[in-house]
Amino acid sequence: MMKWFFGFYGIQIIIALILIFGSWFIWDRRFKTKHGQRVPDGFVRTNEVSIDPTTKKKLVVYFNPETGERFYKEE
DSSP: HEEEEEHHHHHHHHHHHHHHHHOOOOOOOOHHOOOOSSOTTTHHHHHHHHEEETOOOOOEEEEEETTOOOOEEEE
């Protein structure tokens, strides 16, 4: 009975940890490719400006009308 209990919940904990760490690394990589100093070709500046709450940096939003992608340039 105890073997089944630890096996059942142990597998669920391992799966949850894999999902948590996997999503953390995917989110981090996805966000980091969307901002920087050099604006990629095809992006147009918008009037949208925001302040990153973690770094307190001013971010200007650029938009690519062909793909719908957004880019955040640090000011």
